[in-house]
Amino acid sequence: MGIEPGRLHFSWISSAESTKFVDVVNDVTAGVKALGPNKTFLKTEAKVA
Amino acid sequence: MLAYIEKIKEISRRLLQEGNVDMVIGFRRGTVPMMNEPCFVKTPEDVDNLVWDSNCGINLANYLTNRQEKIGIxxxxxxxxxxxxxxxENKIKRDQLVIIGVPCKGMIDRHKIQAMFETEIEHVTELDDKITIKGVGFEKTLEKKDVLQDNCALCIHRNPVIHDELVGDLVDEQKNIDRYKDIRNIETLSPEEKWRYFDNLLSACIRCYACRNACPLCYCPTCFVDESRPQWVGKSIDPIDIRTFHFLRAYHCAGRCTDCGSCERACPMGIKVRLFTKKLEKDCLELFDWEAGMTLEKRPPLDTYRPDDPDDFIK
Structure with missing residues (x-):
């Protein structure tokens, strides 16, 4: 739909795979930080209650 | 297709007279041209209100949801x-229904036809494959094949897949149709191009929900857009809210949409909303070899699990 591919990530991590979880979270956050703030998927008008 | 109507009336009258059904759901002439409207016929006397021509694009399955009566449709x-x-999906039982099958040769696109004329169209008549349009100061005859709804031009299942009665001989199915050319074009766009493409596509949307209301799949008692606790999506016409609505609605139709074109037909702004549902239809066909609504024997891909389901997107 026009979101950069690096912003969305799917992983299958078992509750026993704590190290994989840490690695994935670090990778994803680093990847998203590298992309910078999302400038497109933002509302421009006043928020509706 | 015009010849079908006598047969439709004959079958409907018989079903109602014999008491096999409580009502027949069909079409009657609309108050404006090219807009036949659904009607519920409950007595044999009212059967003569029924019509059939190339303006019956609305999907009548929409009127079956949770009904208790015996229905001819x-x-x-x-x-x-x-x-x-x-x-x-357990929204109606098979034994409640008498399905009056109509082999279809496509419906005409009211948006396309209206766009050809600057003033209001007052009369539309058809004979065989010719459509005659009349208004103040003009009269023009068009070839039906040039003004078909987009989904009808690409249709590969014109004959009813289940029926109890049939109003005419089955028609030849269209072969060698490339259904997904427009979708492939969108798929090749970069994320930025896609963003702009959908911005343009949806810029006319007024959030009237006509697409949702015309859709036989959208039968939730409370739609996610109407929910206020929690509020899943903003109710404004902010482009982000509009985009969220259209994408989420399309995903709710994944593996269920038959590309009947009711959403696009209903849209007062002429937005090509089928582009969303068709992408999911294409994915379901490619990933799960699935076409919605073809058989009662198989469960749809989204409520079955197979160990070999595609999962390349999970890293």
Whole structure:
């Protein structure tokens, strides 16, 4: 739909795979930080209650 | 297709007279041209209100949801596939229905035709494959094949997939149709181009929900857009809210949409909303070899699990 591919990530991590979880979270956050703030998927008008 | 009407009336009258059904759902003439409207016929005397021509694009399966009566329903290819989907999803029982199958040669696109003329169209008549349009100061005859709804031009299931009665001989199915050319074009766009493409596509949307209301799949008692606790999506016409609505609605139709075109037909702004549902239809066909509403025997891909389901997107 026009979101950069690096912003969305799917992983299958078992509750026993704590190290994989840490690695994935670090990778994803680093990847998203590298992309910078999302400038497109933002509302421009006043928020509706 | 015009010849079908006598047969539709004859079958409907018989069903109502014999008490096999409580009502027949079909079409009657609309108050404006090219807009036939659904009607519920409950007595044999009212059967003469029924019509059939190339303006019966609305999907009648939409009117079956949770009904308790015995119903006769007029069904084109796409309606019949949505009836199958309704039965699979427990929205109606097969033995409540007498399906009056109509082999279909496509419906005409009111948006396309209106766009050809600057002033209001007052009369539309058809004979065989010719459509005659009349208004103040003009009269023009068009070839039906040039003004078909986009989904009808690409249709590969014109004949009803289930029926109890049939109003005419089955028609030849269209072969060698490339259904997904427009979708492939969108898929090749970069994320930025896609963003702009959908911005333009949806810029006319007024959030009237006509697409949702015309859709036989959208039968939730409370739609996610109407929910206020929690509020899933903003109710404004902010482009982000509009985009969220259209994408989420399309995803709710994944593996269920039959490309009947009711959403696009209903849209007062002429937005090509089928582009969303068709992408999911294409994915379901490619990933799960699935076409919605073709059989009562198989469960749809989204409520079955197979160990070999594609999962390349999970890293």
């Amino acid at each position: 007029v069904a084109k290819g796409c309606d019949s596939r949505n009836i199958v989907t309704h039965i699979i």
